[in-house]
Amino acid sequence: MADTAQTSPPPDRTDLPQRSAVRSLLRLWPFIRPVRARLGTAACVAILASCISLIIPLVLKWLVDGPVAGRDPGGIWLGGAFLLLLGLAEALLFGLRRWLVARPLAGVEAAMREALYRHVQRLPVAFHDRWPSGQLLSRGTTDLQLLRMFFTFPLTFLLVNGVTILVGAVILMAQRWSLGLVLLAPVPPLMALCSVFEAKYGRAARQAQDQVGDLTTVVEESVLGIRIIKGFGRHRSQARSFRKLTHALRSSELRKARLLAWILVCITTLPEIAIGGALVLGSLQVADGELSAGTLVAFLSTALALRWPVESTGFLLAMANEAATATDRYFEVMDEPAVEEPATGGGTGGVRGGGVQGGGVRGGDVRGGDAPPTDTPATTAGPLGAPASPLPALPGTGGLVFSGVEFRYPDAPPDAPPLLQDVTLHIRPGETMALVGATGSGKTTLTALVPRLYDPTAGRITLDGRDLATIGRDEARALVAVAFEEPTLFSATAAENVLMGTEDAQDGDLRRALAVAQAEGFVDALPEGSATQVGEQGLSLSGGQRQRLALARAVVGRPRFLILDDPLSALDVHTEALVEAALRRALAATTALVVAHRPSTVLLADRVALLSGGRIAAVGTHHQLLRDNAEYATLMSGEGESAR
16 A cells, blocks of 8 residues: 555644633533533532631631630630531531532543544544544543543632632731731732743643653554564664653653742742741730730631642642643644535535545546546536535446546645546446556555545546435445455454444354455354454454455445455465455445456456556556556566566
8 A cells, every 4th residue: 555645743742822721721611511510519619618727717816815815614625626616517528529529520531532532533534644643542541631630629729729818818908907918928929920830831731741642652653563673673773762752751741840849939938938927027016915816826827728729829730731731632633624524415525534625527538438428517616615516417327437536635735746637437337347556656545535535636436326425424435345455453353343344234244254255264263253352453363364354344244336455465375266256256246446466356357447647547358458558567467566
């Protein structure tokens, strides 16, 4: 498979414009809204618990100035009991807050993860061509865990601490305004420092989270490619690459730690200096008789009760910035436009599945005497993204028809020529057409257009006279089955991998598909037969076994249209002959397009199309093209393969 997309890195680097953390976090509201009642209740409970801690200093003032000064043991016991009840109430309320948020926030995380997974499944193939899988994995795991932690603690306590500090400031000013001003003096410089910290920590958090994604990509590739790494003895170089990434991540985490340590020192030191100043000033006022001892005790107790809300601000801001960065990374994926199904007919209008709107059907010569005429009506293309006028169905053109198809990858350079140009080809109903061409000619890309993995840039494709652009992707993929040259299997049983090709298959369909692919023998010989787990990527099987299971998956649903991308390349000569014989019988009533590199595969086909330079250069039978087309004869003789 040489036909690959132009790729570019995903937008996940620190040179992105910085967004407001609050604005980023507000985007989470749709997920929070269903549990807003419980979160609001939990916040109110936490505020009540925090305000109880501010009542305790007032009780101490009453105790010192009343029962203690009056030597009243009964009053002291009463005050002690009241303080105990307040402490228990505070502890119970904080426990209730935790209970209120635990279950709903776990549901929010699950909902966000499910939404991300659903959206990723609906994104065009062009998106997956350019995004490393590790970046997607880190967004669905690490980033969502950060968000759950933010929902559980900082989201509530940023509000709770703010209310607590405000109420505490009012109490301090009411008790002694001069001492209150001393304690509130550090507030302006702390606000300025927190603003600087937020900007710097946000950039550091973004860099670290992107590096986690890169690290995840390397780990995944190393695990999946372990045979290549061991086979070429590259474990040391891979270890060096991994060590380089881990050291870069370590440096980013240390930078975050330094920033957090710096802000915590400031947040801790300045209030402590203010408390010390208030203590000295208050003691002098008590000595002069201007202030009662109980008032000073209550004042200092209130100030100490406010230490945690103030000192935790740096920690909470750090978590909020990490959550804002995780939110940005999450919505970078969610904001990618998903594949939209057309409501009505519409040519190739709009951006769908990696194809961009192009012009109408391009003219061209009728190749092989069977392509649609060149005066086929074209689409009327509107502005980018607008629907185009529908193309009428062509009379007498059942089967699979390519009409003036052109395609370029979305991120190809603007001045680069299209990969496919003016492809016009007609595969008759029930006919098997072999597609032959040199590496890089566009064979795999052309076959990817039929199941709508991509949409053509221009022109149209019809299935039994219906414009493919007007057929929903679900319906198109029910009509079309595909077996790729590189078979992909999942961590499931052999039967489950095959039955992914259809939704309503019975055991008989499974056995028939295995028989067509000549896979019955080795599947039945597995430890648990078709119920045997084949392992991740099916690596417990040989290449030929994986390819036969992929072929069985393609034919199990008895599709009307079958696309096979060199499906027999990993088979031995004997097995290939058996599979070819079974495929001839299976393809008798199926319209099939088979990418072929070997004469044995070409012989499956009724006719052959030669793709050269992105165009259909010739169509005919195998023997006709061997006789009349030098390029085809070269490819089939093996000279083209050796040249590659």
